[in-house]
Amino acid sequence: MQFVTVEGRSLKHALRPLVDVIERRSTIPILGYVRLTLESDGLRLSATDLEVEVETRIDVIDGDRAGGWSLCLPAQALAGIAHVAGVMPVRIVRGSGDEETKTTISLGDDEAVYTLDGLPAADFPSDLIARGALLETFSNGQLATQLDKVRAFISTEETRYYLNGVCWHRGPLGSRFVATDGHRLACCRVSADPVDEVARIIPRKAIMLISKHMAGLDVRVHEREGGAALSGLAFEADGLSIRTKLIDGTYPDFDRIVAPCVEKAGAFAIALKRPDVSAALARLGVFGRDIGRAIKLDAQDGRLVLVRSGGDGGARAKTASTWPAGLTAFGLNAAYFGDMVSGCMGDITLGLSAPGDPLLIKDSDPEMTRILMPMRV
Template sequence: MTKFVTIEGRALKQAMKIISAVVERRNTIPILNHAKLTHSDAGLRITGTDLDLEAHVDLDVIDGAGGNWSACITASVLAGIARVAGSMNVRIERADNDLKATITLGDGAAFYEIETLPDTDFPEIGGERGDLIEAFTNGMFAATLDKVKWCVSTEEVRYYLNGVCWHQTKKDRRFVATDGHRMAICKYASEGGDEITRIIPRKTVRIVTDHLAGKDVKLFEVNQPNRLEIVTPGLTIRTKLIDGTYPDYGRVIPGHYDFTFDLKREEIIAAIDQATAIGGNLTPVKFSNQDGRVMIERRSPDWGNAKVKTSTEWPDGKEQPQPFAFNSRYLREVTSKCQGAISMRMTDQSSPFSIHDEDATMTRVLMPMRA
């Protein structure tokens, strides 16, 4: 019996965007460069994995035959064919010897003969779906992760910072990310429970924010340690969690503040850009008082000095803050993530600063540098 399946080209293209994001193109294990296609009475499932992350995309079929069968096709090849298929149908036929597959576009507009690998070689992340942990509607899972992901670390030594901490406290539920220099906390729910901490890897976070925007999502336990299943209609993502202890980030947040700077978002971003117009953004920018207003200054022994005056008032009173400085790139990034008016709160020039905006769920923390 002929083993084949026919699907719509645009649907295959969308599916391969997700699969291609999971599959690592440069891999010494050949099977990990491949997508596994599984045909059954339920339709067509396409799977991609990197051994730590696995995605299953389920597609409706136009036609198919051969019962239950699978084929492993190089993911980049399948994605390339899907990209040029446009609105044409794509017919994938499995050879009898299970070593090749043929792919036809439309009514024979294009024909491809593709080498395949045995589907028995394809690895899968083990475990069965467990209890529902939480459900997010209207794209809130992707949107909430997007609020904090820019603080995720990329350094290899402190590997436990290479993801977003999903923390349930006794009072609330939150997502936290930090690289040791800046931190973002989003308290997205006011109900808590037993203390539970999970660390969602950076790559998983990126795939969620890139591909699950606007979608309803359910998160499930997996009956093996340090795994999480993310389910949305037509897509299942199973990921290993980072096995480590997330630091006690609450100790970094100051318990009180002595000074507050009310910043205008567009003005402060423009001031940072103007101060770093010469010499780039790799040196600190200094905040100081000039005639009762905040002056942003940048000094470079190679390029010279820049000074930009803002309309932000320098705190007045018997006690006044000392000048302070930030990494200019980090400061610009944190302010660009804010919405509307910005409140920057300070204890002293060497303690962490907290930065707030019109989003009441967010707290952002930025470490100062020597002025």
């Protein structure tokens, strides 16, 4: 009899990233299933959407390890069973003979017994992205933290599909994570050490999985084995592996925007206190958060004021920031500006060379550069 017994709490934790990678509306039935493989070092669980693969490993309490075996079970049902199991042991018994895909799962001392219809393990798409050479190591959750700083800037536009992810750019200026939607841009410097130039575009879904499930973990990044150099990446941590295909395309030359913006941003500088400007934005927000609505940054008695006008009314909110002499009023997207301010750390400096030029936003994080394009008001 082929069986395995694991702790319910461990199974629940291991299934979380697997459930997140599965597309519930997929027309391919096997993609809604988790493959369980009993091996000498524990139980391996896998799920995929054919673009991203996730694999987890947990220790077993007991099991029939003879020869190694696999089975595929519906992900949502298995996750539900693990959720109600709590700390009770979960015993999974594979069917035999004509009912090989019939699996019985019991909790504790048969406090609950479930029967699930599985699918043959041979139907499961596996090893789409095999792990290759080591590229870089991130310790203490550094990878998830740095990706969190830029992932809000990923585009959702389908036309420019190459913006639907984070560009991991390595070159003479070091290693950086960059995301942009054409209206705003965020760049997080990973390392200043020069390396051979290469750009890899990591898709949004993989970024979400890394951010959510690899927070606080040491992560090793490997290139794809046996494929093109830019075709895939494997993110490996203890007990968790996220392997993803990359977006095929050429990422924009963001340094053409960043470099001159940083160089000329000293012409006019506005020092902001984050709580102060956040409160001013909230006062303007009584009219709603229209993603396309502009606000005007203007001067009143030498101070910065935020102005909003439109068919549903207008508002003016004062701040304590000093307005630079010689600078004329300019407009920004209200929602984008609010998102950038809320994501900053400590005091904020707005820098620009002229009212119609891109706005450089710097905070107390020396590794971060944020740029916001102006709007007409």
